[in-house]
Amino acid sequence: MTRSIIPQDDKCNGWYQLLSDPAPPNRLNTHTDADWLVIGAGFTGLAAARRVAELRPGERVVLLEALRIGQGASGRNTGFVIDLPHKRDLEGDDLARKQKLLALNRGAVDDLETLVQRHGIDCGWSRAGKYQGAVGERGLKYLDHYERLLKEFDYPYRRLECEDLSPILGTRHYAAAIYTANTALMQPAALVRGLGETLPDNVDLYEHTPVVNLTRLDGQWCATTPEGEVRATNLLLGSNIYSREFGFLRHRMLPVMTFASMTRTLTDEEMGPFSAAPHHFGLTPADHAGTTVRLTPDRRLIIRNQYRFVPRYHDDLSERTRIRQGHRESFEARYPELAQVPFEATWGGACGLSRNYTAFFGRVGDNAWMSGVHQSVGAARGTISGKLLAELATGQDSRQLADMLAVSGKPALNPPEPFLSLGVKTRMRQAAWASRSEL
Numbered sequence: 213m214t215r216s217i218i219p220q221d222d223k224c225n226g227w228y229q230l231l232s233d234p235a236p237p238n239r240l241n242t243h244t245d246a247d248w249l250v251i252g253a254g255f256t257g258l259a260a261a262r263r264v265a266e267l268r269p270g271e272r273v274v275l276l277e278a279l280r281i282g283q284g285a286s287g288r289n290t291g292f293v294i295d296l297p298h299k300r301d302l303e304g305d306d307l308a309r310k311q312k313l314l315a316l317n318r319g320a321v322d323d324l325e326t327l328v329q330r331h332g333i334d335c336g337w338s339r340a341g342k343y344q345g346a347v348g349e350r351g352l353k354y355l356d357h358y359e360r361l362l363k364e365f366d367y368p369y370r371r372l373e374c375e376d377l378s379p380i381l382g383t384r385h386y387a388a389a390i391y392t393a394n395t396a397l398m399q400p401a402a403l404v405r406g407l408g409e410t411l412p413d414n415v416d417l418y419e420h421t422p423v424v425n426l427t428r429l430d431g432q433w434c435a436t437t438p439e440g441e442v443r444a445t446n447l448l449l450g451s452n453i454y455s456r457e458f459g460f461l462r463h464r465m466l467p468v469m470t471f472a473s474m475t476r477t478l479t480d481e482e483m484g485p486f487s488a489a490p491h492h493f494g495l496t497p498a499d500h501a502g503t504t505v506r507l508t509p510d511r512r513l514i515i516r517n518q519y520r521f522v523p524r525y526h527d528d529l530s531e532r533t534r535i536r537q538g539h540r541e542s543f544e545a546r547y548p549e550l551a552q553v554p555f556e557a558t559w560g561g562a563c564g565l566s567r568n569y570t571a572f573f574g575r576v577g578d579n580a581w582m583s584g585v586h587q588s589v590g591a592a593r594g595t596i597s598g599k600l601l602a603e604l605a606t607g608q609d610s611r612q613l614a615d616m617l618a619v620s621g622k623p624a625l626n627p628p629e630p631f632l633s634l635g636v637k638t639r640m641r642q643a644a645w646a647s648r649s650e651l
């Protein structure tokens with residue numbers, strides 16, 4: 213299993229730029245043995261490493277990360293830790309499955325909150341809940357449908373119309389929104405860095421240490437890095453979409469990028485329209501191809517939208533001007549009176565999707581386990597599935613683990629190239645066009 217592409221940091225991540233410089237990275241520059249090798253220090257890998265170290269305190273865990281913690285997708289998202297099942301999972305009549313997904317996601321929110329509080333991780337953690345917003349007729353159709361699904365699911369919510377929303381969202385752009393409590397909002401780069409700094413003592417974390425080759429040798433997993441090597445009895449994969457490079461789910465994951473832009477801090481005067489407490493919020497689009505908006509506790513507005521198919525996990529940086537322009541249009545449509553407020557950063561992050569919207573959790577080889585394809589809800593799903601992956605691998609038995617196995621499946625096989633690229637790009641273009649009024 214030879215890897216060919218390793219993650220790159222495009223140095224554009226606005227959240228990461230707000231953090232102080234980290235201590236120099238601990239790079240692996242030797243040959244070492246471990247009981248457990250975890251690849252990737254995003255939400256999944258961090259949770260897996262933590263849990264396996266707790267369950268096996270006498271064993272050595274090595275966690276390898278290609279970048280600095282916080283530079284990957286887990287530090288690049290819009291910072292929603294969502295308790296509700298993903299929109300696709302809310303469809304259908306299998307109420308028991310939805311309840312399992314909800315319980316798992318709530319477990320993730322609770323686990324992260326416990327760690328944030330226990331270790332005093334300064335990441336703006338807030339149980340602010342989230343709004344699902346509709347701009348026009350198309351969005352309202354999606355919103356009505358979402359409302360029906362919440363009702364059937366017996367999930368409490370509040371519907372707000374434009375008048376009630378405008379002091380919260382600081383704009384009259386939205387026709388209506390549905391508010392659900394329990395989603396947490398946070399600064400993702402700060403959170404994952406904090407999680408990395410507070411791992412148990414039996415986890416050795418190496419950053420700037422990409423695995424460039426992964427093989428099975430004499431009954432052990434052997435990971436080669438630019439300056440060293442790890443031989444380990446067990447392998448836990450938290451490398452999400454990059455796991456394709458080691459041959460896992462190679463033809464079942466879709467590498468997709470989505471993008472965000474962040475403004476500078478708003479002044480007191482600019483904050484005027486956001487008159488309703490708590491003066492920060494998170495809004496996801498009712499139409500899934502629409503725009504996510506956040507006002508952070510430090511008074512920055514964030515816009516997220518647009519998707520690209522990225523077989524090499526990064527976009528052409530020259531595309532960013534176009535993406536930023538699209539964000540600008542979405543921003544100014546919502547906040548015309550803030551047209552003078554510049555973006556300080558525009559960035560993208562690579563995620564794994566699947567054609568049948570199914571996530572993967574389970575064994576992928578001898579003493580090897582993987583969790584991935586978290587669609588766009590990896591903060592919660594990565595956290596809970598990483599923890600439970602460690603439980604599966606160590607032979608634990610728990611209700612949560614049984615639920616996770618029950619809700620996971622096999623991502624659908626992709627068609628061969630060039631049909632895959634053509635198909636995905638066409639679908640994305642069609643979705644972007646159909647949803648332009650919600651952007």
Ligand SMILES: Cc1cc2nc3c(=O)[nH]c(=O)nc-3n(C[C@H](O)[C@H](O)[C@H](O)COP(=O)(O)OP(=O)(O)OC[C@H]3O[C@@H](n4cnc5c(N)ncnc54)[C@H](O)[C@@H]3O)c2cc1C
Nearest residue numbers: 252254255256278284286289290292423454561589590591
């Ligand atoms: C702009 C944007 C907004 C988003 N908003 C949200 C949101 O609000 N809420 C939400 O839940 N989700 C959101 N997502 C999705 C979410 O970020 C992902 O689902 C989540 O990061 C997946 O976590 P993970 O740990 O499984 O994978 P990743 O975060 O991708 O972590 C994998 C890690 O593995 C490392 N790695 C890969 N290959 C190697 C190698 N060869 N050697 C060593 N290390 C390696 C990578 O560097 C990376 O750090 C968003 C994504 C983007 C891009």
